[in-house]
Amino acid sequence: MNNIKSNFKLKQMKKISYSVMALFAAATLFTGCNQQGSANGALSSSAAEKVYVAPGEQDEYYAFLSGGYSGNLTVYGLPSGRMFKEIPVFSQFPTSGYGYSEETKPMLNTSFGFVPWDDLHHPDISQTNGELDGRWIFVNGNNTPRIARVSLSTFETEEIIEIPNSAGNHSSSFITENTEYVIAGTRFSVPVPQRDMPINEYKGNFKGALSFISVAPETGRLDIKFQVLMPGFNYDLSHPGRGASHGWHFFSTYNTEESNSLMEVNASQNDKDFIAAVNWKKIEEYVNNGGGTKMAANYAHNVYNDETHMGTTTMKKEVLTVDPTEVPGAVFFLPTPKSPHGCDVDPSGEYIIGAGKLSADLTVHSFTKMLSAIEGEKFDGEAYGIPILKFEDVMAGVVRSGGLGPLHTEFDGKGNAYTTFFISSEVVKWQLGSWEVIDRKPTYYSVGHLMIPGGNSRKPFGKYVVAMNKITKDRYLPTGPEMEHSAQIYDISGEKMELIYDFPTHGEPHYAAGCPAELLRDNSKKIYRLDENKHPYAVTSPDQARVERSGKEVHIYMSTIRSHFTPDNIEGIKVGDKVYFHITNHEQDFDVPHGFSIIGQNTSELLIMPGQTKTSIWEPKQVGVWPFYCTDFCSALHQEMQGYVRVSPASSSLPLSWSLGE
């Protein structure tokens, strides 16, 4: 009863009728019966207070959850679990017009043409000295290999680079501790360069490309510095070294069997696969001294410019590749049991955790031991010229968890690690060094990744862990055969974890990244300055608003402010014209976008931010007088924010004219 009382107290409800209380008690009982052990439920007394963020107050942490097959990145508050924003990255998004407006279409260009979708998996926040710096967040497109950089001051996608020679860009996108590189490894090995060859000649012929994409320190601009062409395994996940191991990067692998069919069975034959340790500093030095081979390639580099408000595509034609056997001492294999999935590095950089997903145990490798083994040349053979270190020589310990199907590990910065177990649906807390299990809590259900803000950096914020579950089952009213996946948040400030809340997520979140809200607050961009607008079709004062014709192309230079378009009456447009609406929002105040839509628009509406210019193409097909209007409720006179375009027959000789209030 205590629980219920404090729940209600929280909501400032003084009068509680006994019937309501009885109902609540019954509900508690009922839930208790459904789930083994009701004590972990969100109904326990302090849980609600822990996640409650009162109106007007703000969340302490921001979490960026990948949207998986939605192609988007979603922004949540912690501990409230409220969703703040969905950021389109590898998708077309009518809410903002991203991927539909002329300015943002180039962001989705690839060597395969316009690809308006991808499978977004692993966000990672930029770092300085191994700590989160809150400037950018990087994400990977898994399907048509791409890496994107999203600004954390605007929550807009600023850059997307395609990765050649990659296929299933999964061990990506992970950031080195001074954001020197975004690292992107291929999950599927393929012929490099691509060619027409029999599939069953995979073994020995296919390659796995690990790409090191440099990040310009000031602008964040991406450039593929080099690709390491590894043996044809599957490079599953990866994480950078930090502290002493900075300069190394670790990739888990499976299918060291190099099978090309019935992988479910054939890729699980070997007792051990590998974690590949790559000394990228050594390879960087090698390529800086002229090493590596330039290979012809074709990949898109798309950059969005905040001043021109325009994305542009450059097709790149060359990539520098490195044969790892030509850089002695750069790459080693660490034997790791049972098709390791997660490959996580603790905050000190000493321990590399391999989660053998078909095993019950976790394997922990020691960076120090690895260096000694390399020094002593304690090799257990080699694979395609890459030395294999002896398992016993590099292993620091084994976590005998008692769980099943370990996947991913995060850290709290207090000497503890937290690992998800997919098959046994739980989060297990264990201690680094002693490898002892401290606590375990069930998840509902089938948990994939988990995330502690900063949990994969030198400085984690070990207050909450968010578990992202694949199966939702009974968490929400089961309408339809599928529901939004469920995330769960645990308070990890104490010895034992406490489940405090669960909330639905969009798409399928894989990994997530989080940071204190403080890191974002001061950098937030509220408006784009109109006097800095360099869009070629911008109108910076309403008297520049005009309509120009060039053959069948018509350019409408339009401005908006609460609550009208200038001009709002346009005549002289003809059927068969290609009409460009270039709209500049003249507002200079926070949170006053204007929308634009016109009947029969074959793309989507636009949402134009204060000071921004965006363009929509409209191809009128029918004679008539057609309205356009603002889609974003902008003021008390929003309903009046509308206009008309007169469309005459193709043969008409009516001259162009435009006006406002005449």
Added chain:
Amino acid sequence: MKSCIPICACLFSLLLIACGGKEEKKEDGFSVTRTKTEQKSESTAPVTDEVPASKRVILDEKGVGQIKSLTLDPTIDTAMAEAGAAIFKTNCTACHKPYKRFIGPSFDGILERRSPEWIMNMILDPQLMVEQDRCAKDLLVEFNGAAMANQNLTVEQSRSILEYFRTL
């Protein structure tokens, strides 16, 4: 008799459209109604204040905001006024014409009706002014509920606009 005209006009225009006619003659179909509304508003509007907010003279009021006191030099600083005209053109002309009522009021003789402080406060934080200043609130009503946009100008920029207003 009059109500017959719009109906006829409509029918006529329908005919024209059907025949593929290009130019449609302007017909003020609802002129009767429109006149009525105008008469009505004239008779009912100035119940609370005889003078509409746009015409009101409140030179001793400084408004609400960061500009507390400002003394103008007797001579107009032409360089500053020119800068102000440029800022006005980019940030204000979407809703204001200098000599003609548009979305918002005109500025013809504005300094005979408003103090320099009031003008700058209105430019710098229109939302605060509408919340706390009587005249600003009345202006919002007089101008059809069209809220003035905060254009995020600096004190210096708004000061330039004020100087430009002095030339009007």
